[in-house]
Amino acid sequence: MRYSFVTSLLAGASIVLGSPIEKRAEYAMGFNAPPGGDVTILNYALTLEYLERKFYQEGLANYTQAQFIEAGFPDPFYKNLKEIYYDEQTHVSFLSGALTAAKAQPVTEAKYSFPSTDVKSFVTLASVLEGVGVSAYLGAAQAIANKAYLTVAGSILTVESRHSSYIRASLAQSPFPKPFDTPLDFNQVFSLAAQFITGFAPNDPTISPPFKAFPALKLEASRYAYTAGSSPVTFSGAMKNGVKAGLITADTPVYAVFFSGLDTYYVKVRTTRGDAGDFKIDMIPKGAVGQVYVVLSTADGEAAKVSDANTLSGVGILEVVQ
Numbered sequence: 001m002r003y004s005f006v007t008s009l010l011a012g013a014s015i016v017l018g019s020p021i022e023k024r025a026e027y028a029m030g031f032n033a034p035p036g037g038d039v040t041i042l043n044y045a046l047t048l049e050y051l052e053r054k055f056y057q058e059g060l061a062n063y064t065q066a067q068f069i070e071a072g073f074p075d076p077f078y079k080n081l082k083e084i085y086y087d088e089q090t091h092v093s094f095l096s097g098a099l100t101a102a103k104a105q106p107v108t109e110a111k112y113s114f115p116s117t118d119v120k121s122f123v124t125l126a127s128v129l130e131g132v133g134v135s136a137y138l139g140a141a142q143a144i145a146n147k148a149y150l151t152v153a154g155s156i157l158t159v160e161s162r163h164s165s166y167i168r169a170s171l172a173q174s175p176f177p178k179p180f181d182t183p184l185d186f187n188q189v190f191s192l193a194a195q196f197i198t199g200f201a202p203n204d205p206t207i208s209p210p211f212k213a214f215p216a217l218k219l220e221a222s223r224y225a226y227t228a229g230s231s232p233v234t235f236s237g238a239m240k241n242g243v244k245a246g247l248i249t250a251d252t253p254v255y256a257v258f259f260s261g262l263d264t265y266y267v268k269v270r271t272t273r274g275d276a277g278d279f280k281i282d283m284i285p286k287g288a289v290g291q292v293y294v295v296l297s298t299a300d301g302e303a304a305k306v307s308d309a310n311t312l313s314g315v316g317i318l319e320v321v322q
């Protein structure tokens with residue numbers, strides 16, 4: 001049993017290495033178990049934990065306790081950040097140990113780059129990353145075969161969600177904006193993580209995950225806080241990129257698909273006039289609140305549901321107030 005984990009992991013890796021150009025449909029795995037099963041999922045979790053650990057390690061090295069206080073994050077915020085760092089570090093060692101115990105090879109740490117430049121942008125990004133962590137563990141849950149791993153994943157998930165609430169509250173965001181959290185699938189999370197990954201360790205066959213990053217979705221900066229049921233959103237360059245990549249033509253109906261809690265909202269985009277010809281929606285759906293995820297898709301929610309196969313780009317993240 002143990003050995004079959006390893007074999008299937010390697011099989012999964014060689015599929016990716018052997019055929020770099022994959023058809024979109026082959027990645028329509030969504031929430032199903034990926035090739036390699038639990039080993040791939042543990043390595044997926046480990047990749048996210050590495051990312052979080054590195055992020056807090058840099059943040060704690062970059063900014064002093066006094067700078068946090070000055071930026072409006074009074075004690076014991078700094079001490080609690082150290083505690084979060086310690087948790088992420090412990091998750092890394094635990095998951096590596098679990099993989100080794102299963103006779104599988106843990107992935108090596110990638111190289112990361114974060115866009116935060118000061119305390120405020122660091123804490124804002126921390127909030128986003130913790131939210132993504134929650135969504136990642138939640139989305140992976142149904143693909144985990146071994147119930148013992150499921151309990152472990154659950155016990156990490158609840159701690160990530162506590163980090164998330166604490167950091168959200170420190171930013172005066174609602175600590176628990178909805179009665180349900182939002183599951184994201186493997187490729188959606190990988191797309192988000194990939195934005196911070198600048199390189200994998202060379203010549204390491206275990207690091208080619210069987211996941212795919214969608215083309216990034218850029219939201220035009222908004223001067224106002226996003227509000228459910230009222231704010232517009234413009235997706236910069238998405239139309240041009242989609243046409244250029246041959247995924248759509250200028251006439252293809254495209255939908256902005258919002259994920260919030262267990263709800264999915266489809267909003268048909270319109271195209272703005274002028275050279276830019278950007279996709280735009282006039283109103284974030286009522287009910288999409290908190291850390292809301294959005295992808296562009298050709299699915300309308302009726303004839304077809306959103307899936308990896310019909311996702312054009314994503315994942316965008318919006319913080320939306322009620």
Ligand SMILES: *[C@@H]1O[C@H](CO)[C@@H](O)[C@H](O)[C@H]1NC(C)=O
Binds near residue numbers: 056058059113116122
């Ligand atoms: C820490 O500072 C370095 C150098 O300025 C910067 O490149 C990096 O993004 C910062 N990291 C974080 C998490 O803020």
